[in-house]
Amino acid sequence: MTVEFTYSTSLSEKASTTIIGINQLAKEKDKKAPNLKFIASKALKDSLTNLKNFKSFSGERNSTFSFHNENQENLLYGIGDSSKYSTEDLRKVAGNLFKYLKINNSNNVNIVFDSFRGKNKSSEAVIAFVEALYMSDYEFIKYKSESKKFSLTINLVLTAAKDVNSAKKAETSIINTVESLNVTRDFVNEAPNVLTSVEYAKQVQNDVTKNLKGVKVKILNKAQIKKEKMNLFLSVNAGSGYEPRLVHLTYTPKKVTKKTKHFALVGKGIVFDTGGYSLKPSGAMAGMKFDMGGSATVYGAFRAAVLNNSPYKLTCVLAMTDNAVNSFATFPDAIVKGRNGKTVEILNTDAEGRLILADALDYTCDLNPDGIIDAATLTGACLVALGNQVCAVLGNNQKFTNQLLSNCKKQEEYAWELPIINEWRSDIKSKVADIKNIGSGRLAGTAIGAAFLQEFIKNDIPWIHLDIAGVCDSQSHLSYCPADGASGLMVRSLNRMLTNG
Ligand code: BES
Ligand code: ZN
Ligand code: ZN
Numbered sequence: 155m156t157v158e159f160t161y162s163t164s165l166s167e168k169a170s171t172t173i174i175g176i177n178q179l180a181k182e183k184d185k186k187a188p189n190l191k192f193i194a195s196k197a198l199k200d201s202l203t204n205l206k207n208f209k210s211f212s213g214e215r216n217s218t219f220s221f222h223n224e225n226q227e228n229l230l231y232g233i234g235d236s237s238k239y240s241t242e243d244l245r246k247v248a249g250n251l252f253k254y255l256k257i258n259n260s261n262n263v264n265i266v267f268d269s270f271r272g273k274n275k276s277s278e279a280v281i282a283f284v285e286a287l288y289m290s291d292y293e294f295i296k297y298k299s300e301s302k303k304f305s306l307t308i309n310l311v312l313t314a315a316k317d318v319n320s321a322k323k324a325e326t327s328i329i330n331t332v333e334s335l336n337v338t339r340d341f342v343n344e345a346p347n348v349l350t351s352v353e354y355a356k357q358v359q360n361d362v363t364k365n366l367k368g369v370k371v372k373i374l375n376k377a378q379i380k381k382e383k384m385n386l387f388l389s390v391n392a393g394s395g396y397e398p399r400l401v402h403l404t405y406t407p408k409k410v411t412k413k414t415k416h417f418a419l420v421g422k423g424i425v426f427d428t429g430g431y432s433l434k435p436s437g438a439m440a441g442m443k444f445d446m447g448g449s450a451t452v453y454g455a456f457r458a459a460v461l462n463n464s465p466y467k468l469t470c471v472l473a474m475t476d477n478a479v480n481s482f483a484t485f486p487d488a489i490v491k492g493r494n495g496k497t498v499e500i501l502n503t504d505a506e507g508r509l510i511l512a513d514a515l516d517y518t519c520d521l522n523p524d525g526i527i528d529a530a531t532l533t534g535a536c537l538v539a540l541g542n543q544v545c546a547v548l549g550n551n552q553k554f555t556n557q558l559l560s561n562c563k564k565q566e567e568y569a570w571e572l573p574i575i576n577e578w579r580s581d582i583k584s585k586v587a588d589i590k591n592i593g594s595g596r597l598a599g600t601a602i603g604a605a606f607l608q609e610f611i612k613n614d615i616p617w618i619h620l621d622i623a624g625v626c627d628s629q630s631h632l633s634y635c636p637a638d639g640a641s642g643l644m645v646r647s648l649n650r651m652l653t654n655g
Contacts, residue, residue: 155333156305157252157291159284161321165195166309171227171263172198173251175270177236178213193266194311197224215243216250229263236272242566244271244279245286249633252290255306262307267317276312280321281328284310285646286634288332294343294639330461331649335642337361338447338454342626342640346426346443351391351474354425354446355399358453358472362403366460374400384513386492390506391475393430393483398475399423400514403453405460405468416467417652418523419456420514421449422507422530423474430477430503431486438534444640445507447626448530449474455648462653469521473514477506489587493517494610497587505591507532508603512610519612525554528607529620529644535599542624543631544568545644548604551616558618561651567643568625578605620644 165172174193193199201223211219215234220227231254233239233247247270255263271279287308295301312318341349341357349357355373362369376397379387384400391398401423407414424445428434434442449472456470484490488500490509494516500509507530518526536546545562547569549555555571562569578601584590589609593602604619611617622644630637 155288155291155329155336157287158307159325160307160309161312161318162309163194163312163315163318165198165264165311166262169262169264169307169309171229171260173229173231173263173265174202175233175247175266176211176213176230177272178215178232178234193269198226198228201228215247218254231270233270233272239272239274240566241274241279241282244274244282245566246633248283248286249290249635252287253633256304259304261305264309264311266311268313276317277320277324280310280312280317281324284321284325285328285332288328289335289634289642292336292339292636294340294636297345327462331458331646334454334458334461334649335645337457338450338645339640339642341450341453342444342447344443346476349425349443349446350396351394351399351423351425351476352396354423354474355401358401361457366405366457368405369460370404372402372404374402382513382517383493384517385490386498386509387473387475387513389484389488389490389500390424390430390477390509393478393480394476395478395480396476398473400517401470401472401474403456403470405456405464407463407465407467409465410467414465414467415525416469416521416523418469418471418518418521418526419452419648420471420511420518420526420528421452421473422446422511422528422532423449423472424477424507424510425474426476426478427504427506428476428478430479430483430506432502432504433479434504444627445477445531446474447622447640448507448528448532448620450640451529451622451626451644452527452648454642454645455652458645458649459652462649464653466652468652469518469523471514471518473510475510477503492610494612496589496609499584499587499590501590502592505603508591508606511607515607515610515617516612519610519615523615525616525618526611527558527618527620527648529622531623531626532603532619532621533599533623536621536623539572539600540570540624542628544570545625546600546621547571547618548574548601548621549616549618550574550608550611550614554616555618557655558647558651562647565647565650567647569647572601572604574601574605574608578602579608582606582609
């Protein structure tokens, strides 16, 4: 990351610009000047009070107004109506402010924080603001021959010394989380000719070795996956020129007692989804490098939780392969026996995510965790149901599901529960095998995918399925995420759950 923070109660003289948030409502009430009580600098206060042109500045969200006083450049930044201003609004303002500073090549600034936070509590608001600025500072430009370098130092001016201390304390965990979220983004954005299943496993292993001390890495190759009888996983890999990989990571916290809970994460790692024999039309195929987004998301969350010293035992299982076509590829109508002994009629080879997850979930159940969360770009139907803004959440245990939903709410990441009803469970019964990998119609596709996965959860282990098909990329409505490409969403909510419970 190229943005750096210092935290202080005074303005830095090195900064070329001082930035002050202006609340639209306060401005309307008092046409003369903004609320200046949080500005310690007398010179700046005087300039603002005397600023005649200020009247023309509305304080509308993301509007700007610059002026000079003495040797300083100042920027008034509209935060809009601060009576309806959540910490998520604050993140969005931070994202837009970052874009503004980048366009204007401002490299060193003071931000008078209290003028930005509205009615939000200082400690939470600082975290949201800093987190969003770090998140905004991401680009996937390694393949660009020419790119502009931009670096930014922000002196965050806080009102009280205790705010400075708490901001400094929170910083490490914010950096751990956003760096991990950027690892997720990098994996998702990487091209599929580079990030083959074999390469992906290697890169995860290298990252663990370098950054996650004490985490155990086990990587199963094709022969070992065969030995595990993961035939559904292998059926997806059958048409590939690359071996599959199952990455199995284990983290044990420093303090372990009998009460220490064990949570497992499982991710869909289809490094490219052609659809197999049920080939995708070319318009729907381009972009399918992101089909390993579930695995990258759970890896990012695992990484963040480990760095943030999660008190839980954590397992992370990533199933990696492409879904390609050659003469060995699985035919639609194939019947394959999964690791748990159930037979599956594969009627559509494009419904491959559920096949690799089926075996990975069964493998994970054998570790007997207290809860399993899987993430996958599983269904196009998820976009129909919830758009590209909301993550679908399905599960078999309301308490566990609520725990996740409450963490998403705290993190202000959109997530919504969908039901799995018995009718949909019946819909995947096959005439010739135990189950089939698609439903009979086109409706309720996301839940039918989840109903299929549930067939592979043993002993009623609490389980949550996240369909991230919508939220994994293209979050142009979130200023702190790139408009195109990987978002890194859900890493923060999962990290929250895995570090705080
Ligand atoms: N990777 C896709 C899901 C997907 C499609 C995500 C489009 C985002 C955008 C998945 O493997 C798939 O192709 N699912 C099929 C399932 C169907 C055959 C039951 C789908 O959604 O069409
Ligand atoms: Zn598919
Ligand atoms: Zn897929």
